[in-house]
Amino acid sequence: MLTDEEKIAAYIEKNQNPPEPRTAPPTTEEQVEAKAGEKGPLKKSPLQKKEEKEAKEKGEEIPTPPPPPEPEPEPVVGGPPPFIQDSLTAAGNRARATADWMSGLKTPGGVGFLVFVLVFFVWVVVPVNDTGQTRLQLLWGVLTGQVGFSQAIQQQRDTIATGAINQLLPGSFPGTPAPSTTGTGGGQIIPIEYPFVPSFEEF
Amino acid sequence: MDTAWSDSYKWIVAWLVAIVILSLLNKTRLGHVFIYYWLWLLIIFLFVTQYQYIVGVLGPLGTPVPTGGQK
Numbered sequence: 667m668l669t670d671e672e673k674i675a676a677y678i679e680k681n682q683n684p685p686e687p688r689t690a691p692p693t694t695e696e697q698v699e700a701k702a703g704e705k706g707p708l709k710k711s712p713l714q715k716k717e718e719k720e721a722k723e724k725g726e727e728i729p730t731p732p733p734p735p736e737p738e739p740e741p742v743v744g745g746p747p748p749f750i751q752d753s754l755t756a757a758g759n760r761a762r763a764t765a766d767w768m769s770g771l772k773t774p775g776g777v778g779f780l781v782f783v784l785v786f787f788v789w790v791v792v793p794v795n796d797t798g799q800t801r802l803q804l805l806w807g808v809l810t811g812q813v814g815f816s817q818a819i820q821q822q823r824d825t826i827a828t829g830a831i832n833q834l835l836p837g838s839f840p841g842t843p844a845p846s847t848t849g850t851g852g853g854q855i856i857p858i859e860y861p862f863v864p865s866f867e868e869f
Numbered sequence: 870m871d872t873a874w875s876d877s878y879k880w881i882v883a884w885l886v887a888i889v890i891l892s893l894l895n896k897t898r899l900g901h902v903f904i905y906y907w908l909w910l911l912i913i914f915l916f917v918t919q920y921q922y923i924v925g926v927l928g929p930l931g932t933p934v935p936t937g938g939q940k
Contacts, residue, residue, distance in 0.1 A: 769898045773905040777895070780908035787912065790926055791919050800926055 668676070692700070710718075746754065790802045799807070807813025894900035916923065 765899055768902055771902050771906075773902060777901070777905055777908065780905065780912065783912055784908060784915070787915050787919075787923070790923055791915070803926060 745751070790800055793800050794804070799813075804813060891904060895904055
């Protein structure tokens, strides 16, 4: 049986040379270069061979492809400082991760079901007439015979008729403004009994 | 311009714009999820704030109908 000191000493001895830190995985370009290096230089295309052959016949020098342009060094001045740039990058990564997580959420039922529920609620809640009844209440009243429309239609007809008469012949009804005495024209004001329902039938 | 008509016109334009924006938003997965949970929030908010009213409206639907109706 090992004592604690012996265990600690064994552990220290075992972990004296920690493993090398992991390096970043090679990029695609590095992988392609490594593969190309394994299989030797890239083969020339038929067009390249033909051009080289023609150039050799003419005694011209074989044109070498121009070297790839070197990447421009990043400007020292301008742009956010490195620590802010790091913060921005970290924030962007976190936002991207959040957006990915949100996109992965399930949406059972779909949007159509929710719109239907919302429209039903509005149908139940919003009052549509002067007495504060909703469409659901009106439908229930009509189905059970508790709501009739004839009275409302009669009241509406009377209101419209009274308004029209007051506009044409002010003062015909008690409580309405008297006709202006400064106006021109004359004629006899015909008193009309309330309620007056206009009719287009011939007398 | 007539006030009533201009008001209706504004509402029609507003609804059309809203429908177009929501359709475009719904084309992406993220937008679809956003609209979905936004509608859930709206429904929950509506139910919580209008709970008494909804119960009050739905209550009479369970009561027996008076004989002969009441006109």
